[in-house]
Amino acid sequence: MMQRFFDGVTAFAHGTSNYDKIMRLIIQIGLIFLIIPIIELFEYLSQGYFYRRGNGYMTSQFHLKVGEKSLIEFDKSETYDLMEKAKIGTQNLPTASRTTIQCLLYFFPFFILISLYLFSVAPLLVAILILLYTTTLLTEKYKSSMYYNFENTTISLKRRVDGFLNSIVSKEFFKETRTSAALSYLYSLYKKHLNEYGSEKMNVEKKILKREGIMRLINAAGYVGIIALMLFYLINGSISVGIFATVYYSIDKINRCLKNMFQQIGETMKNIATTNFLFDYLSDDKEQKSLLSSLKSTDIHLENVSFGYTNSEKNVLENINLTIHQGETLAIVGENGAGKSTLIKLITGLYQPKTGAVLYGEHPTSDFSTDASQKPISGIFQDxxxxxxxxxxxxxxxxxxxxxxxxxxxxxxxxxxxxxxxxxxxxxxxxxxxxxxxxxxxxxxxxxxxxxxxCDLIILDEPTAAIDPLEETRIFRLFEKATVGKTTILVTHRLGSVKIADKIVVLDNGRIAEYGTHEQLLKQKGIYYTMYSEQSKWYAR
Known part of the structure; x- marks a missing residue:
């Protein structure tokens, strides 16, 4: 249309075309310029919708996969690195999908049609363009590879930066950070790690800019060559003034469009590379396990259970043998670090023992799904x-x-x-x-x-730590009524509360040191007796 318009204007200026013909050309061009903004608005709205829906879906898939992970995985730093990289994929996958569609339905057809038009004008123009944009494509491929490696190697550092920032500005940390005068130190750590992260990113950007600078010089030389070639064809009469004006007028638009295309392709390569993080995370097959629907007639057995977070670390629990009868109330007591919380996580199947087994009846907890909604277990925790x-x-x-x-x-x-x-x-x-x-x-x-x-099993892990002892006594009396027929496990430091328990387990350095009723343990005059006597002094008048 631009070629016809310029040829029509040239003919009209030389008196070889009439007024009506030139007006029809102006109206046709005007309609095209009116349609373009409407298409661009539709494209803008579609991109936003596509991203929101795609990101929402992939984020939900990511969260579902996180929910399938066993609790022990969250005690490993590698887990958080994988999750952080997968989150990058949830953001980049919709963009990668959109730009792939955009390339297939817009950029590639545009490039092919423009090339056919230029080939009809001067085949050499197409050869120059292909050479120019091949170098651009290689540059974008190089950029995507560099960004992928950067994200892969700095994800742990980025998490530390975010962690220090959170400790400075979040509501949960605000009170203690200010009152302990820790702000300046935390801010220095934040700056240190942020500078380290920024330095790594700067190194990547410098390498990319060097490569990109060379390619832009080649592109600039190529466009100068295209204009010189068009002038040569115009002078020797190979092309008309209309064709020259069309190509000259359109070369900037063609340049911007094709440059945008290759930038989009580069972004797509980068995004597809980072979505591999997400696909790797999601492709971790979920093991099909049975559902635990009831514990109403089931005892819980711990047989020679030992547990440690890693093979190299000392076990937190060692050789635990214990039976919790259905409907029984069991209290677990011990000093800080004795292994009480870890034992709870083993009993509920959140952790799996390193050796031995935790059995619900005859079935080990490893046979059951980790899906909390499918377990008749409830918990009341201090945190x-x-x-x-x-x-x-x-x-x-x-x-x-x-x-x-x-x-x-x-x-x-x-x-x-x-x-x-x-x-x-x-x-x-x-x-x-x-x-x-x-x-x-x-x-x-x-x-x-x-x-x-x-629930059939309820865990009370320091449930009344923020409540005064008198109110605690009242609540525990009501607990007894509310949990009749249920298996109850109580973890507490306040030994006055454990009198409601049928049996008491005393943990010491990861082992069961004592086991029995409140009266039996007092008679033994061991660890429990000492702890109870010391706490009794708190309330002596």
Missing amino acids: FIKYKMTLKENIKVSDMASDQPLEEVIEVANVNMDKFSEGLETLLSREFGGIDISGGEWQRVAIARGLYRP
């Missing part, structure tokens, strides 16, 4: 989560579809409903316009949450 949701959602989060009333668990946990201005619909997050509550009140909400979940 509970404060969900930024309503009170109702905080309690019902494990089963929002359940019609079970909340009144009973709220009563057991002694949640003070007078503090919630909108009742169960009160939002527990000041930063989103709701309210904040004390640590003790949050712990009551967490207790209600754990009791609300239908």
